[in-house]
Amino acid sequence: MLKAAMLWLGILLSSCTWFSRPMPPKATADPATEKRASIRQELTVTRDARTRCLLHLHGAVLDLMDGRDPAALGAAIARVCPDGWASGFKALQSLLAGDPWSLQEHALRFLEASSVPEASSVPEASSVAGDEALHHLRLLAAALLANADIPDTSFTRRLAMVAMRDPSLPVFLWTGAPHLLREVAPPGQTRTLGTGLTFSRSDPLPLLGRLHFSRPAPVTGGSRWKDGDRLSAGSDHPARVTLSLPLSCSTPGPMLLELRSLGPASVRIDGVLEAESGRTPGVEGGIWRLQVPPFSGSRTLVISLVATPRAGAPRLRLVPSSACSFGVDPFPSVNARRPLPAWLAPFAGLVVATLDASAGSFSGPRSLLAGITSGKPRFMLARALFTRMILADPSLLPETARRLALLQTAAFPGDGWSLFEQARIAEVDGRPEQAMEKLSRLDSAWAIVARARLALETSGVPTAGDTGDVKFGSPLAGLLVSSRHHRVFLTAAAAVRRRDPRLALAYLKPALALRPDLPDLLQFHLQTQQFPEALAEGLRLFTAGYLNETLLSSLGSACLGLRNLEGALQWNDQRLADDPGSEPAFLRRLDVLTALGHDPDGLFRELAAHVARFPYHRDTLLLYWASPSFRQTTLPDLKALLDLNWGKDAPAVFLLNREEHFLSSRGGAFVRVTRWVRLNTPVAVEELGELELPSDALILDVRTLKADGTVYPPSSTPQKSSFSMRNLEPGDIVIFSYLRVNAPVPGLPGRTWGPRFQLSHRAFPTVLAEWVVHAPLDLPLVLRPEGRLPEIQRTIDADGVHLKLQSWTGDRLPSELRMAHFVAPSIQVHAGFSEEDLYALFAEETPWPDWDSLELAQLARQLCPRPGAACVPDTARWVLRQIRDDRQLTRTAHILQRRAGSRIHLLFALLRHQGYHPRMLLARASRTSDGPIAWPDPAEFPIWLLDVPGFGFIDTRFSHLPPGRMVPAVGGSEAVVLSPRPTTVRLGPASPQSRTLEARARIAQDQSANFEIHEVSSGFHAVQKLDTFARLSPEALREQIQVDSLQRYFPGSRLLSLDWKRPPADREELTATYTFWAPSVCAPADGKNLELRRFPFPWNLRRRFGVFLPRTTDFLPNALPYTRLELTIEPPAGMMVEASPELKLETEFGRLHRRLVPGPGRSARLILEKSLRPEVIPVARWKAFSAFVQLFDEYETLPVVLVPVR
Template identity: 20%
Template structure:
């Protein structure tokens, strides 16, 4: 039959497709297809093409009849049957009695010889829907029994927490004794609430076969997954790390007897580790009740053969024929990609077709749908722009399909072009008063824009669709609920409960009429068909409460929590009932169980704290009145606007990673500026306020007017000399990057830079068995530890800590101030895995990127040459932006972002092993408390492994030299994102330890004392790349202005005449040259000329040693290498009268060299170099450093004399 179809299409030019796709002549196309169908009514391509001619008008009666015609013409399971069912799936809701209209087809027995899994699932879904609409329990049971999906699973407790790196680890010790059973009737297996959260899931099921046989498995998942059969690896699905189809099919050989299928899958959020498995066998198989697995999982592979079925297989069979290249086949191929969620090849095909058929309504409509659905590898604004451009073109063609007009209206609404959108929607409804999509969109717009006349009009049109139109009745019900029209709600519910016998409308109808027993009976009757749903038991519990049947309510709440221990409202209700009956311990146990699964829920954490009856903070709470009384005899902070009399934080740390933070601050306001600054109090979200008040100097107290649900609170009646008393508790969930530990982001500082800290106190409270790691820096005393009721109280306290007075060139105050932090149950392996996970999700390469990498491999066989080319090609193409975690395909497409992830992915694709390295500068490292905490790393490098060396590359900026990283990072801690290596290392010295700055001048003194000069300045490394980018973006006048400002610091009143940039700069270097002149630069008498030292004096003394004495060390934060060269020409008729000299200093702080010589009588040459490494100079060494800087300054106290020839 296939051969005949091909032959017929080859013999008859596909005029039908051309008429549809090129000319938008649907009727003409339909007639052409009917000619083919007369010859062969079962021709799949002709049937699909014929059906497509009805699709542009939307979900019409004609479209429904066309679908029924196709289903009646072709054999069951044929590609055309699959296609029309797939197409109608998107519009079935708008067609009244859709399933009933094809009931005869749905009720026909399934032919088990059909191997089209997609078709079988679709037909089964529609059969279930028909059973629900009829309220036919036996039919529903039949549909369940005919489904080929595996629905009974056992889930082990979740393991790991960083989905992608943890996916590649083995987890042999799973706790199957605590497993949870899932029985899904929908075909899609959703993980149970007990495994909520990110990590790795294991699920197992068993099935029995009578004989050894070939089986076909169809798998759907958006996650990484591995399927094991009897412990052996069957298939690996890596959709979290690679782009591709979400649905795959393959066949394998299954032994006779009981078989065990295990799924290992990632879960990145909540319960999104869902999957679907359809299993088709030659002979009947029996799905068993799942039990704990008997097989140990291994890497041994079972051979599989990837397969295609249905329409996809049909199109694949055409490959190599002339028909395969036809427009219709390519269009259908794009739709099969969409069906598998494989968006990149679908987009490529549709864009190619739309270019070939630029006015095609049917192709353009599908392409616009794809753009608007969102593509992760294309920028969102570009997708919307492309969608609008395509629709504008289709609109201007004058033959726009209603479906495409609807899409255009939706884009116009997004663009706030309401008037144009209303015009289009009205036009659509005028042409077809029952056009549901247009009615829906216009009703939503009328609500949004408060267009009452339009809302009334659309409501009337919905009513005209009749009471047997389910979609219209549901839409009217939503509208009635928005308006609060109780009588209309009841009327619509009465009708909808007849249209949907198994829907929620019957129970809601009885509820609205206060018939709670009938509502309960309705829910109990239907809940067996949704065994995993908590809607039924919880709603039943509510109805029992309304009946005042509290014992029954309690029982149904327990049933709800048995299905879902994380059901928020059930837990709240049952805890309140427990407390009402005095069962406090039981209520607290329920909360503990819940918080073990949902530790980030601050509401229940707060409730749990309150039930305890007292806080953990009582032993160290401070009385505000005592603080204020004590402050009367203390010195005030000089020059400060306010001061902290009390700064107290107490942290209760729980083993699950959550915390309660108690904060008590007492502030004294010292100035009017302080009043303005302190009158607005910022609180963390969801903080529980214990006290917030203004205490006047006479003892009177004022409270804010409103503190409910606010993060910023204004204090009333605040004046100079008043006190602010603030006390609150914050409930902090576990960090998103560590589910059971950390902190490290919390540092308590005991000193300020502008005011006295009178009382600073931090108390950490934690269970005795918890291994808490303290981090301290510069704390002047010892931690005080006590134990109470199994809790350790660790207390740090300082009194009257004077402010830190800043000094020039001192280290960052963070290196000096006393501070403490802590960490627990976290190590560097976990932080590395966290980074590996979040970077891997952004590094899924498109086929375009893969092709580019293959091209570069062929172009550059030598690995180093290839690596260098790719570094330049990528880094120089990407405009740096603060978008490190942008999807690499978007970075490449936009040519903007951070090139690091993109280049790392491309190196690996181009057979150049590379991994990420996260680090920070040494200077920053000295300021922090070094905890395993992600935010302490702010720079990413690429570690490139070449055959004979390993290099670190900096891809954060353009125009850097290959292999160059800033010396500021040498020796700093590095986090290696490579699971085969230890996570922590140090940045090695790689290349020069200095980034030199060089200046060269040639100066000519004129006879009138004016100066003509030429200068050139050169920079290397990171600064060079920044300057190159900045000057490239400037206009020539802007460059002159910028350079003139700098030259005037050296040669006052200079005028720049020209600025020249290096036309072909080397990467990592920047050179700028310029001409300038200065009028009246010096005075010349008839016999002599004297000029001071013409180079800018060394700034070392001014920057680093200007203070006679210091309280803090000197820090040279970056290595300094400054080179200067100057040639000075005497005026005409003069010669230099100066003896050559040389001066050198070599000290522990650095070196200095000055060479002055007269090359000729008229030419004086000066060379100067000074070099200082990164260092901190302690107080004991400061006098020697002063001497070093002064010696340099003394060496430059020179005057140059020229005399008349």
């Protein structure tokens, strides 16, 4: 009865358990499958033609994502949709076929056929305009017109009509032909064309806002403008452009302003000047980067700049880190779009990625397309655009981009898009034959013209299979009959230019009829020396408003050909007025003025003024220096230097080491370097017989002077970058001098960062060192001496201020092993800086935190989803483990994309995103110098650190150093804060380090041994090893341990096994187990005894520290870890370990404790503990330290005696 009750109770409990289980989740329906079913159902009940067209369009987009042929889809669309709608799919087919010209024509035709004005009130037009699939198809067509090769003005006119009907399409953002736009649209309308999408934003996304844009005069009113678009003055003459932008933020947060002004500019916030051309903050690659202080509420941002026709494309970008809105009057139809349907998400992602890439953003789009191609492998359009995007991404190294692109094309070697990209890569790699072979498999007009161009560039003579004789049925000649693309005629003209100039001219004329802005006819007349025709054609272009530097230069060349020197000077001066920094224009001006007979003294003054403004113009600099009017500075007397008879005991001696700096008030300088070196020994003759100067040096003088006064010039060959000094003998003097250009600090007018001049040499003594500076009177100078220097002589005259420093030494710099402190006598000058400017420059040398990077913001949120104590170390560890540190200063977004660069700057940006306020620090190793720390420069303070308030210091040089720990080289030393004020901080002490070795040595009868070692390291010693272990492959790691460690202590040894374990993320610890075999570890002693003489792993301090040498400077020993060795010794058969006394050595310099403990059987354990204090050893204590080291080495290497068993 009891058993039955228990049975029923079990059944009841199991049924309750079954009923209590949750229901299995329902399978999520595929959005694409649901959409197909919905399309089929609606087509059965819908009779409206427009609606049926859109339904078929939706189905075609779904089929396109599944890999269907776009041409077949276009044919199906043509049967149910208006004329021209199929061209959208034909454009995609042209992309896959590798035919860019056909792609552009079909894309434009599709935009024309499907264009609906945004303000249209027609119901069916509104339904079409609001369709998301059609909208994204149109956006994709507009994006595919990026960098379109405009075939003729008709194409531009059609494009303008599309833009005027639908201003939201960014069709003119990328054409690069604004001068053509003036011909096809009224001036009042051109500013509104192709301005792109707009929406207010509240999330940290890249801004795409349409803003008011106005010019005070002569045109009134405003125009629409898209963030990131070009700012245009709308005139052929320079004009002041003003952009007034309301900003409104609900929560305070820093905001980034990026401005590529390409001219004078200023930025004001609520009337307060924040930046101007004279002092541009955060300049990188010509882009201003200004951080707007955090605020809540409303502010007014006013940007003023001078735009000229030749200035290119000024650009503006605003990116906040909090909820903000921008601009005024966004179009409601753009903001009010319905949520994107799920079935369209992959295609919409492809369109968004293409648009972003066309606007210059690549990392996010590449990631998005990579996900689409992996999720939809048959979506060939996504793969083709992904490959194109890889090749266009400037953040990738060119070799990396080409390799990644070829990986994409390898699976589809015969597809048109694949052949197109392979041909592009082959051409860039310098393999035109392979490029032409790929292009020969493409059947398109573009491919024919591309093959002809490559054939001309390769050999200069067209081949029969490519261009042939264009008069007799070649592929190119077949295109000439019906082509409406100017490239066909230009290529045909290039093919016959040398053989038949008249025929070339006949081909150029239809090209100009298609594109009247082309300069090719002008260049043709100049090359054939038809100067009257060249001048007439140039004047036509000038009158039409096609102004650029090349046109003005060509007009000047035409006037020179006609012997019209005044006309040539007029055109050249206009070119210089547009671009005062054009060196070719200035040199031509000097030539023309010389031909006109102007006063040579006046020309030299003009030359000197130009060099003062632009000292980095190399040809002008050489012309200036070689001018007989230039007043050379007097050099010292060579005989007087030789009579001093200094340095004869050295292999070589610097008789003169001289630098003369000529500073410019506009920033920058040029430096004349003069050196006289006497060779005293045959060794010096052999080693210094090849003179290699800096790659950017402008040679003034190189020669060898014999004792009898004979002068020998050097021999040089184009294949070598060095000079071979001929007939050198001991006693000869090598004399050389050269110019080097010190360019101005980028983006900081009037600022010069000078190189440091070392007065003495480490290897060779120096008789006389001279440092001379010439600077304008109004240029502030900052001198930065180090070490003991003589007094600087200062004179002032009408030419400016002149500084001179002379140092008579006759000795070489002291150089001893691990000097505790060393300050080489040197000096450096910075010009145009105040103290605050100098520190501000340090801060600007760090890359901008990249508030515009969506990836950075997203990564920062992932690493720190909510504020807490773990945010800083977690973020730092991610950077340390994921980024390869090559210390290249570039934008942090590029560092993240490349996964390589400056770790510290990426970490700085991420922490800023997370709300922290880290500080950059510059530090130097504690033994490097004891010079002044108030004026650092990156060369003297090469160690970059990060100080995070509330957390501590972070050293990003080592991947496995836990954040907050200090390495021995900088622990406890001082560092400089990169801030407008010279402040220093004391770094934390170095983290302790230790090494524990548990080893076993099994000694064989042949006196070899097998060692088994279990090692546990912590601190910096473990960090260094972990970085090496993680970086190398297992094979390379074994080889490095074999060569660098085992062979050094156990010659002839062989590594048998190696196993190591990664530590937890927050611990600097390495655990490794390895075994090796070593021969001859024992040696016979006293008859039948053996001595074990090799142990793992002695320090050998006597050899490491060179204590056998006398010393004149303080000494700083290596920071060696506390080490404990516990070695179990198993002697061979018939032998046992003899007992030995305990040894202790403990002094102010360190300690060693050694004892031998008997073990089971015949074995014994050798326990050795040792440590060294990493403190400076004064010279007065060097002898005591040497005695300690010798005794330390004797105790450490004292052999263990093995005796026969009694």
